[in-house]
Amino acid sequence: MSDPTTPVAWGIQLAKLWLATGQGFPVNVKALALEVTKQKFSEPVGIIKPHGIDGIDGMLSKRNKHKDWCISYDENVVVPGRINFTLAHELGHYLLHRTVRDTFQCGQKEMMDYDSLESRRIEAQANTFASYLLMPRNDFDTQIKGQEISFELFGHCAERYQTSLTATILKWLEFTEETAMLVVADHDEFICWSFCSQSAKRLGVYKAPGEVVPASALEYLKTNTSNTRSPRRALAGVWHPTEEAIECVIVSDQFEQLIFLIRFPLAFSPDHEDEPESDAFTVLSEKAQGLNWKK
Structure with missing residues (x-):
C-alpha cells in the first residue's frame, strides 16, 4: 500500500x-x-x-x-x-x-x-x-455526544488530546452542524480574529479583525467577573442583526485576551451550496503571530 x-x-x-x-x-x-x-x-x-x-x-x-x-x-x-x-x-x-x-x-x-x-x-x-x-473525528464525536457544549467540555477534550483549548474548539467548528463562532479579542476590546462553522458562514455570521466587541458583552464582563464561562442569552442585534445567541467567554489576563464562544441555537440556515471550505487550522497558521496559539 x-x-x-x-x-x-x-x-x-x-x-x-x-x-x-x-x-x-x-x-x-x-x-x-x-x-x-x-x-x-x-x-x-x-x-x-x-x-x-x-x-x-x-x-x-x-x-x-x-x-x-x-x-x-x-x-x-x-x-x-x-x-x-x-x-x-x-x-x-x-x-x-x-x-x-x-x-x-x-x-x-x-x-x-x-x-x-x-x-x-x-x-x-x-x-x-x-x-x-x-483529535480523530470519531473519538471527538464520542466525547461530545449528548453533552452540553461549553468551555468545560472543550477543556475536557483538550486535556484528553493534549491540545490547546483554541485548537480544540477550532476542530469542533470544522465539523459541527451547529451555527457557532469563536471570537478572539484583546483586552483593548478589539476583535483579533474569528472563525465560523459552515452553518454560521451560510448565515453570514462573522466578526472582522478590528471590530469592537459588542457593548453588551463588554458590560456583562465588567459586572460579572466570576462566572463569564457560564452561557448567557444575547439578544438579536448583539452578535447577529436578527438572531439571538448564547454567549460565554474566557478572560485570560496572562495572555491579555478574551475568547468568546457564540452559538445561534435558533438560527435557520438555508440549504445553499457549500462555500469553499476554509480549514480551521489554516487559522492557526495565518494567525500564528496573533492570539490563537496562546490559549
Whole structure:
C-alpha cells in the first residue's frame, strides 16, 4: 500500500495506527514519530529534543552527518497542549515537506515568510495533519455526544488530546452542524480574529479583525467577573442583526485576551451550496503571530 499524500490522510492513518497498537489518548507524538519514520523511511526522525531557543516553538532539521532528521521544541512553553501540537506539526512537515527544504522553523514571530503563499500553504498543511492525528473525528464525536457544549467540555477534550483549548474548539467548528463562532479579542476590546462553522458562514455570521466587541458583552464582563464561562442569552442585534445567541467567554489576563464562544441555537440556515471550505487550522497558521496559539 502506498503512503498517503495529503495531511488529512496521513493524520487519519497514523491515528488509526496508534490506536491499533492498543494505545490511548493523548497520542505520544515522540514515540510515534521515532518508530513510524524508522520503519518507513531511509532517513527517519532520529531524535526529538528541546532546543532552548526562545520564540521558536518547533524546528525540523536534516542532519546530514547522521542521515536522519531532528525535531526540536521549546520546552519552556507553559500553555497546556501547545508542545504536543508543535511536535505533531513538525512531524507533519517531515511527512509532507521534507523534500522541499532541509530546515523548518515554526514560531509565533518567526513563522517563516508569511508574505509567501507557499509558506502559508505548508504551515496550514502541517497544522491540519496535527489536528487529524491528535483529535480523530470519531473519538471527538464520542466525547461530545449528548453533552452540553461549553468551555468545560472543550477543556475536557483538550486535556484528553493534549491540545490547546483554541485548537480544540477550532476542530469542533470544522465539523459541527451547529451555527457557532469563536471570537478572539484583546483586552483593548478589539476583535483579533474569528472563525465560523459552515452553518454560521451560510448565515453570514462573522466578526472582522478590528471590530469592537459588542457593548453588551463588554458590560456583562465588567459586572460579572466570576462566572463569564457560564452561557448567557444575547439578544438579536448583539452578535447577529436578527438572531439571538448564547454567549460565554474566557478572560485570560496572562495572555491579555478574551475568547468568546457564540452559538445561534435558533438560527435557520438555508440549504445553499457549500462555500469553499476554509480549514480551521489554516487559522492557526495565518494567525500564528496573533492570539490563537496562546490559549
